[in-house]
Amino acid sequence: MGDGSVAEGGAPILLLEHATKSFGAVHAIEDGAIELYGGEVHGLVGENGAGKSTLVKILAGVHRPDSGTLLVDGEEAIFDNAKQSQAAGIAIIFQEPTLFPDLSVAENIFVGAQPLKRFRRIDGRRMRREAATVFDQLGVRIDPDRPARGLSIADQQLVEIVKALTTNARVIVMDEPTAALTGAEVERLFRIVETLRLRGNAILFVSHRLDEIFTLCQRVTVMRDGRHVLTQPIVELTIPSVIRAMVGRDMDALFPKVDAEAGRPMLRVERLTREGVFTDISFEVRAGEIVALAGLVGAGRTEVARAIFGIDRWDAGQVEVDGRRLTAGSPTAAMAAGVALVPEDRRQQGLVMDFSIERNIALASLDRVRRAGLIRRGAERNFARDWAIRLQLKYGRLTDQAWTLSGGNQQKAVLAKWLARRPQVLIVDEPTRGIDVGTKAEVHRLLSELAAQGVAVLMISSELPEVLGMADRIVVLFEGRVMREFARADATEDVIMHAATGVIEVAA
Amino acid sequence: MTTVAERRSVLPPRASSHVVAELLFRFRELGIVLALALVVVPATVDNHRFLSTTNVQQILSSTAIIALLAIGETVVVITRNVDLSVGSVLGISAYATGVLYVHHPHVSLLIVFLVAIAIGAACGVVNGLIVTVARVPSLVVTLGTLYVIRGIDGAWAGGNQVNASMLPNSFNKIGYGTLVGVPYLAIIAIVAVGIAGYAMRSFRTARDFYAIGSQPDAARLAGIPVGKRVFLAFVFSGAMAGFAGAAWLSLYGSVDAIAGVGYEFQVIAAVVVGGVAIFGGSGTVLGAALGALLLNTIYSALVVVNVSSFWSQAFSGGLLVGAIAFDRLISVRVAPALRSRRRVRV
Numbered sequence: 024m025g026d027g028s029v030a031e032g033g034a035p036i037l038l039l040e041h042a043t044k045s046f047g048a049v050h051a052i053e054d055g056a057i058e059l060y061g062g063e064v065h066g067l068v069g070e071n072g073a074g075k076s077t078l079v080k081i082l083a084g085v086h087r088p089d090s091g092t093l094l095v096d097g098e099e100a101i102f103d104n105a106k107q108s109q110a111a112g113i114a115i116i117f118q119e120p121t122l123f124p125d126l127s128v129a130e131n132i133f134v135g136a137q138p139l140k141r142f143r144r145i146d147g148r149r150m151r152r153e154a155a156t157v158f159d160q161l162g163v164r165i166d167p168d169r170p171a172r173g174l175s176i177a178d179q180q181l182v183e184i185v186k187a188l189t190t191n192a193r194v195i196v197m198d199e200p201t202a203a204l205t206g207a208e209v210e211r212l213f214r215i216v217e218t219l220r221l222r223g224n225a226i227l228f229v230s231h232r233l234d235e236i237f238t239l240c241q242r243v244t245v246m247r248d249g250r251h252v253l254t255q256p257i258v259e260l261t262i263p264s265v266i267r268a269m270v271g272r273d274m275d276a277l278f279p280k281v282d283a284e285a286g287r288p289m290l291r292v293e294r295l296t297r298e299g300v301f302t303d304i305s306f307e308v309r310a311g312e313i314v315a316l317a318g319l320v321g322a323g324r325t326e327v328a329r330a331i332f333g334i335d336r337w338d339a340g341q342v343e344v345d346g347r348r349l350t351a352g353s354p355t356a357a358m359a360a361g362v363a364l365v366p367e368d369r370r371q372q373g374l375v376m377d378f379s380i381e382r383n384i385a386l387a388s389l390d391r392v393r394r395a396g397l398i399r400r401g402a403e404r405n406f407a408r409d410w411a412i413r414l415q416l417k418y419g420r421l422t423d424q425a426w427t428l429s430g431g432n433q434q435k436a437v438l439a440k441w442l443a444r445r446p447q448v449l450i451v452d453e454p455t456r457g458i459d460v461g462t463k464a465e466v467h468r469l470l471s472e473l474a475a476q477g478v479a480v481l482m483i484s485s486e487l488p489e490v491l492g493m494a495d496r497i498v499v500l501f502e503g504r505v506m507r508e509f510a511r512a513d514a515t516e517d518v519i520m521h522a523a524t525g526v527i528e529v530a531a
Numbered sequence: 532m533t534t535v536a537e538r539r540s541v542l543p544p545r546a547s548s549h550v551v552a553e554l555l556f557r558f559r560e561l562g563i564v565l566a567l568a569l570v571v572v573p574a575t576v577d578n579h580r581f582l583s584t585t586n587v588q589q590i591l592s593s594t595a596i597i598a599l600l601a602i603g604e605t606v607v608v609i610t611r612n613v614d615l616s617v618g619s620v621l622g623i624s625a626y627a628t629g630v631l632y633v634h635h636p637h638v639s640l641l642i643v644f645l646v647a648i649a650i651g652a653a654c655g656v657v658n659g660l661i662v663t664v665a666r667v668p669s670l671v672v673t674l675g676t677l678y679v680i681r682g683i684d685g686a687w688a689g690g691n692q693v694n695a696s697m698l699p700n701s702f703n704k705i706g707y708g709t710l711v712g713v714p715y716l717a718i719i720a721i722v723a724v725g726i727a728g729y730a731m732r733s734f735r736t737a738r739d740f741y742a743i744g745s746q747p748d749a750a751r752l753a754g755i756p757v758g759k760r761v762f763l764a765f766v767f768s769g770a771m772a773g774f775a776g777a778a779w780l781s782l783y784g785s786v787d788a789i790a791g792v793g794y795e796f797q798v799i800a801a802v803v804v805g806g807v808a809i810f811g812g813s814g815t816v817l818g819a820a821l822g823a824l825l826l827n828t829i830y831s832a833l834v835v836v837n838v839s840s841f842w843s844q845a846f847s848g849g850l851l852v853g854a855i856a857f858d859r860l861i862s863v864r865v866a867p868a869l870r871s872r873r874r875v876r877v
Contacts, residue, residue, distance in 0.1 A: 106754040123741070124746065125741060126745060135739070145733055
């Protein structure tokens with residue numbers, strides 16, 4: 024079968040059309056579609072939050088779509104659970120597979136479907152032999168008798184693939200399979216995927232890495248904002264055209280970053296390394312500047328922020344705040360030096376949901392409302408009210424519990440809590456995720472004002488328009504390394520996306 | 532044109548420590564046998580009566596009771612649960628057996644043991660239902676039923692006692708009889724360990740227990756009926772404790788409201804020392820039984836060399852903590868080997 028000419032005329036093994044799926048008010052998928060033929064490797068790409076994972080989970084039977092049709096071999100099939108999806112011949116290989124560490128490789132492959140001999144006893148010999156046969160066919164050396172504990176991620180994926188083959192799965196979905204693999208492991212996986220394709224399987228290959236998509240796939244589907252954008256043979260596409268399809272939206276005027284005079288360096292990160300997580304990270308943030316850390320999910324952005332704030336230790340390198348070196352692994356030292364971190368997950372890490380709003384706001388500044396070691400309720404309330412007004416927090420009463428606030432106002436409360444410490448360096452991780460447009464603009468205005476007052480702001484964001492609109496400089500991480508750094512004037516969505524997917528343009 | 536970002540691996544392989552850890556895991560039974568020798572030899576040198584027929588038979592009989600309980604406990608622990616109620620179940624089953632004989636002196640042995648098993652299984656049903664339906668952690672549930680069942684036992688027995696004289700000789704003989712010098716109870720336990728050990732290796736349901744304890748979420752994804760299996764494990768543990776209750780009565784001859792108090796500790800110590808991972812997923816019935824043998828041998832050795840029984844308690848407590856620490860240490864050594872391969876590419 025030649026490249027690009029995939030079984031035209033034949034019926035697709037799997038066809039998903041007009042799928043929608045919402046979680047509460049969030050529309051994860053608004054118009055999802057995918058079409059898979061036997062003998063093709065089909066790439067699925069899109070930005071963070073484009074709905075790829077949700078689509079995979081619909082195929083896996085983990086999520087049930089709100090509407091839409093799913094046809095397997097031309098027959099209607101909507102799955103309520105993983106078992107039904109498996110029975111329909113769909114196998115999902117997740118990025119980090121879930122095997123049973125204590126069971127042998129062979130047992131993992133055949134769990135729940137072990138070959139039996141007389142009296143329904145498990146035929147261990149046949150089980151091992153069949154596992155070994157499939158490993159041989161794929162040209163892989165894994166001892167079926169060894170426990171799954173200690174297998175590399177790559178080998179665990181192979182075990183899952185073999186499991187899929189022994190259950191006669193015809194559609195194999197791989198969700199970011201290469202994200203945790205080494206170069207050699209990726210090559211081995213590619214060989215195996217090609218073998219599967221030639222056997223007539225349909226493979227859906229979800230990846231952030233466009234170079235891989237172009238190496239491996241015959242056709243590509245692009246998703247954006249929960250919608251199907253295009254499905255085309257790879258030969259008709261180029262990397263820039265795919266990126267344009269992934270990004271392709273208008274910049275809105277949400278981002279009122281005022282130009283501020285950059286002052287002295289407030290935060291300087293030098294060759295920061297945490298083994299296995301990020302390597303050689305260097306950048307600086309000056310007073311009055313907003314610097315964005317861009318990159319894909321898993322590129323190490325949050326991890327860098329955590330290390331700077333002292334939540335995680337670093338193995339090498341150093342962090343300076345206003346010229347003084349920070350102690351590794353000490354949030355107390357970071358806070359004393361004037362660093363504040365507004366975490367990504369406000370529900371888990373930002374607020375104590377069962378505490379009152381006023382208590383949450385004052386929580387990081389208790390020394391200001393305390394006398395002789397005791398917290399004065401009146402002082403706490405005045406302090407909290409003062410900050411609630413400054414941030415235009417919308418609440419019922421300050422004594423209400425924090426969970427009564429809307430998502431956007433929760434985020435403002437977290438900001439209030441940290442701004443109340445009057446930080447010199449403010450790190451915000453996904454400051455506008457999941458909040459409405461109006462509040463988003465307010466958060467942006469706030470960050471901009473802070474920068475204008477001389478605060479050094481380090482912003483982690485997965486939203487490219489936000490990055491482009493807010494940041495004076497943009498540091499792009501890829502797999503734990505600084506891929507490129509852009510000044511605001513040089514940055515476009517395309518070049519950032521290229522850097523974030525590990526693709527460097529050689530010519531400008 | 533485009534170029535692909537370079538990838539390279541940085542961390543050296545850590546195969547050697549991994550292999551050692553795996554050997555220790557696999558040959559846990561061998562380690563227990565070695566430890567047994569380490570206890571037996573010095574104790575015999577100190578007091579040659581330690582290996583006398585009577586003493587060895589006593590060790591084997593009391594081990595048999597713990598081993599029967601340990602078989603059921605092993606299955607529960609493998610599913611990442613725990614059954615603390617086994618001592619109380621043994622107690623109420625032993626008393627019920629005695630009362631049955633008081634009222635029906637001529638009832639057949641088979642009926643007696645079936646009744647004992649049924650009482651135990653009923654207790655297991657209660658534990659299993661609360662754990663799987665109400666989703667209360669088994670530690671809490673069985674700590675509760677440990678006291679509830681003991682309380683019912685106490686209210687029922689009051690100050691009464693059933694003596695050996697009220698029991699038929701055929702029943703008592705199970706406790707004191709021997710076959711070529713091996714106590715009947717030990718033979719029963721060995722057969723039970725053999726059957727349970729084989730079943731745990733050979734049947735899908737049994738392998739499900741391991742899968743559930745090893746990775747509960749994956750078990751659910753693989754379509755294993757987790758609730759049903761955990762329920763079954765508790766019923767089995769209860770049934771074994773019920774059976775052990777009748778065996779206990781035949782060995783000691785008299786029963787009151789405090790039979791089997793504190794046995795849960797001995798049983799769990801035996802299971803853990805025998806290499807069953809306290810967080811589920813691995814371990815064998817044979818290992819647990821050998822663990823019971825080791826602990827009982829140690830108790831006996833400490834008595835023979837005239838160490839106070841308080842010290843033997845402290846000793847078995849230390850051994851329990853030591854065994855769990857040892858398991859943690861191994862998994863902590865295996866985990867980095869796993870993690871270092873996860874993100875080698877930097």
